[in-house]
Amino acid sequence: MRTGGWHGWSQTLADAIKLLTKEDILPSGADPVLFRLAPALVMGSALAMFAVLPFAPGIQFADLDLGIYFLLAIASLTTIGVIMAGWGSNNKWSLYGAMRGAAQAASYEIPLALSLIPPILHFGTFSLLNATEQQSGWGGMGWYVFSDAFWVAIPSFFLFLTASLAENRRAPFDLPESESELVAGFHTEYSGLRFAFFFLEEYAAMFATSAVATAYWLGGWNFPGMTLLAEGSAWLPWLGALAFLLKAMFLVCVMIWVRWTLPRLRIDQVMTLGWKYLTPLALGLMVAAAGWEAWRAMP
Amino acid sequence: MTGEVLAFSLFSAMAVGGAGLALFHRSAIHSAFALLASFLGVAGLYLNLGADFLAVTQVLLYAGGILVLYLFGLMLVPPEGEAPRPGRRALALVLAAAPVAIFLIAFLARSSWGDPSRLPEPEGTVRGIGLALLTPDGWLVPFEYASILLLAALVGAVHLARRSAPKDDSP
Amino acid sequence: MYFEYANVLVFFLAGMGLTAAGLLLGSLIRPKRTTDEGLESYECGEEAIGEAWFRFDIRFYTIALVYMVFAVEIAFLFPWARVLKEAVATEGLGGAALLEGLLFTGILVLGLAWVWAKGDLDWVRSWKPSPPEEESK
Numbered sequence: 236m237r238t239g240g241w242h243g244w245s246q247t248l249a250d251a252i253k254l255l256t257k258e259d260i261l262p263s264g265a266d267p268v269l270f271r272l273a274p275a276l277v278m279g280s281a282l283a284m285f286a287v288l289p290f291a292p293g294i295q296f297a298d299l300d301l302g303i304y305f306l307l308a309i310a311s312l313t314t315i316g317v318i319m320a321g322w323g324s325n326n327k328w329s330l331y332g333a334m335r336g337a338a339q340a341a342s343y344e345i346p347l348a349l350s351l352i353p354p355i356l357h358f359g360t361f362s363l364l365n366a367t368e369q370q371s372g373w374g375g376m377g378w379y380v381f382s383d384a385f386w387v388a389i390p391s392f393f394l395f396l397t398a399s400l401a402e403n404r405r406a407p408f409d410l411p412e413s414e415s416e417l418v419a420g421f422h423t424e425y426s427g428l429r430f431a432f433f434f435l436e437e438y439a440a441m442f443a444t445s446a447v448a449t450a451y452w453l454g455g456w457n458f459p460g461m462t463l464l465a466e467g468s469a470w471l472p473w474l475g476a477l478a479f480l481l482k483a484m485f486l487v488c489v490m491i492w493v494r495w496t497l498p499r500l501r502i503d504q505v506m507t508l509g510w511k512y513l514t515p516l517a518l519g520l521m522v523a524a525a526g527w528e529a530w531r532a533m534p
Numbered sequence: 535m536t537g538e539v540l541a542f543s544l545f546s547a548m549a550v551g552g553a554g555l556a557l558f559h560r561s562a563i564h565s566a567f568a569l570l571a572s573f574l575g576v577a578g579l580y581l582n583l584g585a586d587f588l589a590v591t592q593v594l595l596y597a598g599g600i601l602v603l604y605l606f607g608l609m610l611v612p613p614e615g616e617a618p619r620p621g622r623r624a625l626a627l628v629l630a631a632a633p634v635a636i637f638l639i640a641f642l643a644r645s646s647w648g649d650p651s652r653l654p655e656p657e658g659t660v661r662g663i664g665l666a667l668l669t670p671d672g673w674l675v676p677f678e679y680a681s682i683l684l685l686a687a688l689v690g691a692v693h694l695a696r697r698s699a700p701k702d703d704s705p
Numbered sequence: 706m707y708f709e710y711a712n713v714l715v716f717f718l719a720g721m722g723l724t725a726a727g728l729l730l731g732s733l734i735r736p737k738r739t740t741d742e743g744l745e746s747y748e749c750g751e752e753a754i755g756e757a758w759f760r761f762d763i764r765f766y767t768i769a770l771v772y773m774v775f776a777v778e779i780a781f782l783f784p785w786a787r788v789l790k791e792a793v794a795t796e797g798l799g800g801a802a803l804l805e806g807l808l809f810t811g812i813l814v815l816g817l818a819w820v821w822a823k824g825d826l827d828w829v830r831s832w833k834p835s836p837p838e839e840e841s842k
Contacts (some may be wrong), residue, residue, distance in 0.1 A: 255731045263744040264756070269567065275721040282720030286713045296716065297709040300658025301590050304783055305713075308590045311598025315570060318605055322563060325756060326746045334609070337602055338765050341772035344598075348779045355786040361660065423747055428731050432724050503828035506768070510826045514775075518814060521782075522807060525789060529803040532790040537707070563758075581710055591780050599776045603769045609761040656706055664788030667781070668802045678805065680781060681812040688774040688816040692825050695767050 257427030262324065265424060269323030274425070274432040277316035280309050281439040288446045289364045291456045291475035302363040303355070306447060307348055310402060313440065314340040317404075317411065317421050320433070324424035332420025335502060336411030340402055342509035347398035349517035353391040353524035354379055354451040363447070367455030375461030378454035383531070387524045392452045394517055396486070399444035401509065403437060406494035410502055438487075445486035446479070453482050541582050548575030558624060566604045573597045584656025587663055767825050771817075778813050782806065 261267060284306055286296040299305050314337050321333020357379060358366040370377045380388045401408035412420030422433045449455055456475030464471055500508070552572030556565040573596040580589035666672040746753040785806045792802035820826055 255727070256735050257731075258736050258738065259728065259731065260739065260743060262746055263741070264746050264753070268564075275724040278724050279717040279720035282723070283713050283717040286716040297712040299586075299709050299713070300706070301586055301660060304587075304594075304660075305590050307779075308594035308598060311594055315567075315597060315601060318602070319567060322605075322758070324746075325758065327748065327753075327759075330758070334606075334761055334765055337606070338768050341599075341602060341769055345772065345775045345779070348776075348783075352782060352786045355783065356789055359787060359790045361783070361787060418747065418749065427735065428727050429724075432727070506826070506828040510771075511821065514817065518810065521786075522810065525786070525803055525806060528790055529793045529800060532793040533799065534794055537711075584706070586706060586710070587784070595773075595776055595780060599769075599773045603766070603773055606761065606766045606769045610763060610766055611760070658706065660784050660787055661791075664784035665792060667784060668788065668792050668798060668805055670801075674805060677781065678809060678812075681778070681809045684774050684777055685812050685816045688771065688813075689819055691770045691774075692767060692820050692823070695763060695770060696823075696825065 251431070254427055254431040259428065260424070260426045262326070262424050264325040266323040266325060269319045270424075271323075273316050273320035273323055274429050276319065277313055277436045278432050280312040280316065281436040281443070283309050284440070284443040287363060288443065289367050289450055289455055290479050291472040293472055294476055295364055298362060298364045300362055302361045303351055303447065303451070304361050306443070307344070307351075310440070311340070311344065313436065316436075320425070321421040324421070326424050328417045328419070328423045329421050332411040332413075332417045332423070336404055336421055339404070339408060339410060339505055339509070342506055343398045343401035343408075343513070346394060346509065346513035346517040347402055349514070349521050350391045350394040350398060351451070352521045353384070353387050356521075356524050356528045357382065357384055357388075358451075363450040363455070367450050367457065370454040371457045371461070375457040375459050376454070378457065379452045384524065384527055387520055387527060388452060390516075391520050391524070392448065394513060394520065395444075395448055395452070396489070398509075398513060398517075399448075400490060400493065401505070403440045403444060403490075405437070405441065405490055407497040407500050408505055409494075409499060410505060413499055415499075441487050441490055442483060445483040445490070448486055449479060449482040455479060538582060541578065545575045545578030545582060548572065549579060550575075557627070562608050563605070566601060566608060569604070570597055570601055573601065584659070586656075586658055587660045764828060767820075771820055771825070774816065775813070778810075781809065785809070 261270060287299050287302050287305060289295040289298070317336045317340075318333045321329045321331075321336070324330070354366065355361065358369050360366055360369075366379075370379060373381070380392060382388060400406075404411045410420075411417075412422065414420075417423070422430055425433060456479040458474065458478035461471070461474075464474070548571050550572075552568045552570070552575055555568035556572060559565045559568060573592060577589040577592040577597075580586075580592060667677040668674060789802055789806065792798050793800070
């Protein structure tokens with residue numbers, strides 16, 4: 236069906252309506268409880284991540300003291316949802332995809348968490364709001380990647396992006412749903428709206444990780460020329476939210492771009508990259524960042 | 535205050551219900567997933583007590599780590615289908631747990647509790663935990679000892695897992 | 706603190722509710738013309754043989770074990786990273802605070818090196834000609 240309108244803006248809407256009108260199939264061999272619970276668990280954890288993102292001054296639903304640590308914990312709930320979907324489907328493709336997904340998520344959660352330690356050391360906080368506020372210097376350009384620790388900030392930024400691609404099961408790490416060998420991986424048996432929830436979660440998680448990268452490395456809502464606005468200007472939340480969304484959407488675009496550029500890795504390559512390259516690299520960056528920050532903070 | 539009571543009831547029902555389901559469900563995989571509810575309920579109880587770092591760690595380590603470990607472990611053993619568990623064992627478990635429960639209830643009933651309504655709203659605990667881990671008269675030695683313990687656990691567990699590896703080339 | 710976590714809980718429940726609401730809305734308009742064949746497990750047109758609940762290799766379990774240990778390490782290192790600057794600057798600990806964290810990490814890096822050297826991080830293991838005595842290595 237060809238829809239679109241101007242530059243295809245209505246395509247997304249048409250897709251949503253199409254998925255809503257598709258038949259809902261519960262395979263006869265599936266485990267009905269787990270099959271139904273998995274999309275709900277995955278959507279719940281995806282939405283819970285959005286509660287802690289600092290979009291703009293004053294626009295944040297929950298400023299947790301544990302911000303980023305909480306996000307890591309919630310992200311690991313998604314893995315449980317994926318195993319639940321794979322097991323509940325009672326389909327060989329699904330279970331295989333789910334097991335790969337869980338092994339991959341476990342392997343990349345370590346470099347992902349370690350790559351967050353340099354900015355935590357720098358800002359001395361888990362709160363995404365506090366970290367963003369500390370980057371407002373230099374007329375809105377005091378971002379972590381431009382700070383005196385830029386030489387550790389830039390590698391850790393790329394490390395975080397790579398590990399979050401794997402954590403979100405995006406190409407080149409999309410082995411859990413590799414369509415050329417496992418049909419659709421862990422959501423093979425999911426049709427219509429239930430499939431849409433897994434799809435939505437993937438993109439929501441991509442946005443959430445991009446938003447974390449924005450808040451910790453790219454200055455969050457801070458933008459150049461911010462100081463020209465009057466103190467407490469009503470424009471600040473709007474322009475701040477615009478800056479935040481532009482930066483986060485840019486990173487989402489990079490993730491989509493990577494998907495169309497790189498071929499999928501094999502499972503052994505994924506594991507080797509995670510444990511033998513990224514984990515030692517992340518440990519090294521952490522040690523370097525700790526030494527630097529401790530030296531800078533020395534009285 | 536009523537919010538706290540409501541939260542306590544909800545989370546403790548989750549914790550106890552999940553644990554009960556894990557004990558008595560006939561399918562081992564369902565038992566493992568029931569543990570998820572139990573872990574999240576316990577995390578909620580920690581949160582209710584103001585221990586936010588402990589609560590989030592509970593979710594990260596138990597729901598995200600131990601549960602995956604259980605599931606992978608269950609998938610190592612040959613699937614026996616829905617083998618009914620012997621009912622006698624459940625009875626034995628209840629009998630074994632009853633003295634502990636009676637002791638705990640008696641102990642709790644004799645304890646005196648302060649007035650919880652006078653407590654201030656809890657603050658985040660992670661800063662205090664971090665500083666306590668680093669001060670020599672705090673928890674520095676246990677902190678370093680924990681890493682040795684983890685090293686021993688890693689080496690021992692991986693060694694045992696390697697020795698018990700099945701010989702066939704299942705995927 | 707309670708208010709913030711209650712907010713998060715509401716978001717979580719809203720996500721779960723969204724799936725239920727979407728499916729409820731869809732049930733009003735979507736067709737229900739299921740055939741027995743439509744409900745079978747999808748195996749590219751072949752009839753499924755047996756259940757999908759089969760055994761998996763020990764490698765998955767080993768990876769989960771190593772992950773578990775490092776996740777506990779993360780749980781210790783995050784509070785350390787959170788307060789390191791402050792501890793170095795004000796608490797009179799100085800460089801000791803740094804060394805304590807690095808010692809903790811160093812001991813666990815030994816563990817990583819051990820599983821690495823023993824080949825537990827290699828995914829492709831059964832394809833290699835295995836040495837006659839695995840234990841003596």
